[in-house]
Amino acid sequence: xxxxxxxxxxxxxxxxxxxxxxxxxxxxxxxxxxxxxxxxxxxxxxxxxxxxxxxxxxxxxxxxxxxxxxxxxxxxxxxxxxxxxxxxxxxxxxxxxxxxxxxxxxxxxxxxxxxxxxxxxxxxxxxxxxxxxxxxxxxxxxxxxxxxxxxxxxxxxxxxxxxxxxxxxxxxxxxxxxxxxxxxxxxxxxxxxxxxxxxxxxxxxxxxxxxxxxxxxxxxxxxxxxxxxxxxxxxxxxxxxxxxxxxxxxxxxxxxxxxxxxxxxxxxxxxxxxxxxxxxxxxxxxxxxxxxxxxxxxxxx
Numbered sequence: 001x002x003x004x005x006x007x008x009x010x011x012x013x014x015x016x017x018x019x020x021x022x023x024x025x026x027x028x029x030x031x032x033x034x035x036x037x038x039x040x041x042x043x044x045x046x047x048x049x050x051x052x053x054x055x056x057x058x059x060x061x062x063x064x065x066x067x068x069x070x071x072x073x074x075x076x077x078x079x080x081x082x083x084x085x086x087x088x089x090x091x092x093x094x095x096x097x098x099x100x101x102x103x104x105x106x107x108x109x110x111x112x113x114x115x116x117x118x119x120x121x122x123x124x125x126x127x128x129x130x131x132x133x134x135x136x137x138x139x140x141x142x143x144x145x146x147x148x149x150x151x152x153x154x155x156x157x158x159x160x161x162x163x164x165x166x167x168x169x170x171x172x173x174x175x176x177x178x179x180x181x182x183x184x185x186x187x188x189x190x191x192x193x194x195x196x197x198x199x200x201x202x203x204x205x206x207x208x209x210x211x212x213x214x215x216x217x218x219x220x221x222x223x224x225x226x227x228x229x230x231x232x233x234x235x236x237x238x239x240x241x242x243x244x245x246x247x248x249x250x251x252x253x254x255x256x257x258x259x260x261x262x263x264x265x266x267x268x269x270x271x272x273x274x275x276x277x278x279x280x281x282x283x284x285x286x287x288x289x290x291x292x293x294x295x296x297x298x299x300x301x
Contacts, residue, residue: 004035005035005036005038005039006039006068006071006072007025007072008021008025008027008031008032008035008036009035009036009039009047009061009064009065009068010065010068010069010072010140011024011025011032012032012036012048012055013057013061013065014131014135014140016054016055016056016057017055018032018033018036018055024125036048039064043060043064045058045060045061046058046060046061047060047061047064048061069138069139069140072139072140073139076092076094091119091120091121091283091284091285092120092121092122092123092285093120093121093122093123093142093143093283093285093286093289094123094125094140094141094142094143095122095123095124095125095141095142095143095144095145095289096124096125096126096127096131096132096135096136096140096141096143096144096145097124097125097126097132097144097145097146098126098127098128098129098132098145098146098147098148098198098199099126099127099128099194099198099200099225099226099227100147100163100199100200100227100244100245100247100248100272101145101146101147101272102124102126102145103126103226103227103228103248104227104245104247104248105145105161105247105272106124106145106293109292109293109296110122110124112292112296113288113289113292113293116292117285117288120285120288120289125140125141128194128195128197128198128199128225129146129147129148129197129198129199129202130197130198131197132144132145132146132275133146133152133155133275136155136275136276136277137152137154137155137277142276142282142283142285142286143274143275143276143282143286143289143290144274144275144276145160145272145273145274145275146199146272146273146275147163147199147200147203147270147271147272147273148198148199148200148202148203148270153278154277154278155275155276155277155278156275156276156277156278156279157273157274157275158273158274158275159271159272159273159274160271160272160273160274160293160294160297161271161272161297162269162270162271162272163245163246163247163269163270163271163272164245164246164268164269164270165200165203165204165243165244165245165246165268165269165270166243166244166245166246166249166260166261166268167181167186167241167242167243167260167261167262167263167266168231168234168241168242168243168244168249168258168259168260168261169189169234169238169240169241169242169258169259169261170234170235170236170237170238170240170257170258170259171253171256171257171258171259172238173256178259178260178261178262179262180262180263180264181261181262181263181264182263182264182265183211183263183264183265183266186241186261186263186266187213187217187218187219188219189219189239189240189241190219190220190221190237190239190240190241191218191219191220191221191240191241191242191243192220192221192222192224192230192233192234192237192240192241192242193218193220193222193223193224193230193242193243194223194224194225194226194227194230194243195223195224195225196223198225199270200227200243200244200245201215203268203270204243204268207266207267207268211265221237221240227244227245227248230242230244231244231248231249231252231258234258235252235257235258241261243268246260274290274293
């Protein structure tokens with residue numbers, strides 16, 4: 001098994017953040033710092049430059065990252081080959097999904113897949129669409145699930161589900177249901193948006209471009225890196241509007257906490273897609289999961 005300190009190093013290098021690495025690995029930030037210091041002592045090299053809150057890889061860190069990725073890939077191949085010796089339905093499957101898919105689409109189907117294939121070890125990496133594409137190309141995951149408009153020519157995309165983004169705001173039980181709002185009126189509100197690199201923001205940006213509106217023209221109150229944060233912010237800020245997947249609103253809408261606001265002239269349809277490296281055959285575990293997911297998407301995923 002590869003040194004856990006290398007996993008910590010890879011996480012910090014991927015996010016360029018000790019805090020986000022700690023969140024990904026479910027350990028404390030001091031523990032992340034300790035592991036990185038131990039690696040730097042072991043190799044006699046500084047692996048990261050720290051300037052205030054900014055973190056960047058040193059030359060030694062870049063070199064170590066290349067070899068750490070190779071070590072991880074070799075370990076995964078060894079695990080899969082060893083599992084295949086006694087059980088073709090066993091092995092490790094590393095999934096990656098952009099935020100909406102990771103939070104609202106995939107979790108309900110994972111238990112069923114695990115029940116059917118109990119010897120497949122599942123992991124799920126959560127990031128925005130750009131980060132998932134990068135993880136695929138670096139061999140860190142086997143199968144990705146993304147949304148958005150931008151495509152990478154080195155990756156193969158396959159439709160999973162259609163989705164729709166909607167404008168949403170804090171609900172007021174004392175008011176009538178919201179009527180259609182003009183696009184101009186909607187954009188006068190302070191907006192709460194997803195971060196750069198997210199598929200959600202890409203879809204909104206493309207739709208506004210058709211109206212000759214740039215993101216820089218908008219009154220943005222805040223950019224957030226997850227949908228749950230946007231929903232919580234909107235509940236506390238009744239003057240704001242946000243744009244999120246309709247699939248992410250079922251609980252809040254039913255409870256009367258948030259309400260969808262129809263916006264004239266703004267259609268925010270998008271595709272949820274499965275993605276893997278172009279020309280690279282899927283592992284048996286990835287192919288099983290792909291088949292299972294497509295089957296469940298047709299029956300109301």
